[in-house]
Amino acid sequence: MTIYNFSAGPAVLPKAVLETAQSEMLDYKSSGMSVMELSHRSSLFEEIIQTAENLLRELMAIPDNYKVLFLQGGASLQFTMVPLNLAQGKKALYVNTGSWSKKAISAAKALDNVEVEVIASSEDKNFTYIPEIPKTIDQNAAYVHITTNNTIEGTAFEKIPSFGKVPVVADMSSNILANDYKVEDFGLIYAGAQKNIGPAGLTVVIVREDLLNKKAIFAPMLDYALQAKNNSLYNTPPTYGIYIAKLVFEWVKAQGGVAGITAEDRKKAQLLYDAIENSHLFKSPVEKKSRSITNIPFITGDEDLDKAFNQAALAQGFENLKGHRSVGGMRASLYNAFPIEGVEALIAFMEKFEKENG
Ligand code: PMP
Numbered sequence: 001m002t003i004y005n006f007s008a009g010p011a012v013l014p015k016a017v018l019e020t021a022q023s024e025m026l027d028y029k030s031s032g033m034s035v036m037e038l039s040h041r042s043s044l045f046e047e048i049i050q051t052a053e054n055l056l057r058e059l060m061a062i063p064d065n066y067k068v069l070f071l072q073g074g075a076s077l078q079f080t081m082v083p084l085n086l087a088q089g090k091k092a093l094y095v096n097t098g099s100w101s102k103k104a105i106s107a108a109k110a111l112d113n114v115e116v117e118v119i120a121s122s123e124d125k126n127f128t129y130i131p132e133i134p135k136t137i138d139q140n141a142a143y144v145h146i147t148t149n150n151t152i153e154g155t156a157f158e159k160i161p162s163f164g165k166v167p168v169v170a171d172m173s174s175n176i177l178a179n180d181y182k183v184e185d186f187g188l189i190y191a192g193a194q195k196n197i198g199p200a201g202l203t204v205v206i207v208r209e210d211l212l213n214k215k216a217i218f219a220p221m222l223d224y225a226l227q228a229k230n231n232s233l234y235n236t237p238p239t240y241g242i243y244i245a246k247l248v249f250e251w252v253k254a255q256g257g258v259a260g261i262t263a264e265d266r267k268k269a270q271l272l273y274d275a276i277e278n279s280h281l282f283k284s285p286v287e288k289k290s291r292s293i294t295n296i297p298f299i300t301g302d303e304d305l306d307k308a309f310n311q312a313a314l315a316q317g318f319e320n321l322k323g324h325r326s327v328g329g330m331r332a333s334l335y336n337a338f339p340i341e342g343v344e345a346l347i348a349f350m351e352k353f354e355k356e357n358g
Contacts, residue, residue, distance in 0.1 A: 079107035202241030
């Protein structure tokens with residue numbers, strides 16, 4: 001049976017990447033060692049991390065005045081590192097578009113000398129839409145934080161709104177390398193790797209140099225400036241994760257780069273949204289113009305039927321289709337490495353289920 005992994009993360013990786021990793025597993029470039037066993041100070045690893053950075057710079061067209069950091073702690077640690085480094089004694093603005101935004105907001109509020117203001121929210125309708133941004137926002141704020149793609153709720157910013165001169169900080173965990181945003185529209189971007197980049201344990205941060213903290217942070221590991229000064233090698237970085245990220249970046253480049261892969265992502269999403277629109281059984285809970293092309297929730301409106309669908313789907317090899325425990329229903333996460341055949345197979349299965357249960 002073919003297994004299709006619809007997981008929201010850790011998520012499907014390109015088969016070609018896993019095959020390369022497999023072929024290099026026991027003896028990386030005639031070193032007699034696996035990448036996991038290489039010193040992070042060795043020239044072989046230096047080449048890996050440098051190549052990973054160069055490829056990411058090329059794929060995302062990252063300008064020279066931005067640092068690329070390979071850190072640990074997941075996107076969740078960035079919820080604290082961002083205000084700690086950027087907003088000491090200042091105001092930080094947040095757009096609340098879902099569960100992950102809420103966690104970012106509460107982490108910032110937990111810091112003593114950061115003032116948090118939520119400038120827009122879609123909580124009134126269970127985060128099923130992307131809210132309008134007020135015309136006037138405090139131009140002296142340290143930053144405004146947005147979650148570009150809301151993994152659980154299935155909404156996304158199609159375009160990045162204008163916030164004047166306030167630097168935009170983006171949690172791009174679930175749609176990095178799957179959008180046509182421009183890096184120069186952001187002050188800082190962060191993403192946990194385990195969706196479009198590689199294995200869990202690696203977090204990518206892209207930060208404009210002028211935003212790097214001038215004053216040392218009490219905990220060196222949480223200090224962007226120190227991490228940048230040490231080229232992400234202040235301590236032992238997640239070496240194997242960085243190696244897999246490098247392979248994924250090479251793979252994205254071979255797919256026509258971000259533009260090529262995003263065109264394919266749009267095609268996959270459109271197939272599924274069309275199937276949902278044409279169905280009399282399945283519905284999307286998300287407002288049309290706010291829909292994510294990456295995480296696509298759908299429901300029947302009947303919890304028992306959702307459960308029956310999820311069980312039947314699982315038996316057919318459609319793994320991890322169950323919606324997040326906080327929202328229920330189903331959710332198809334169609335990350336870059338998810339094959340279009342998997343979407344077609346799911347649609348055929350949905351049609352069959354509808355015939356039998358509609
Ligand atoms: N932000 C978003 C948008 C996410 O999807 C996730 C993980 N699903 C997180 C933050 C948290 O990431 P981590 O588990 O790497 O801390």
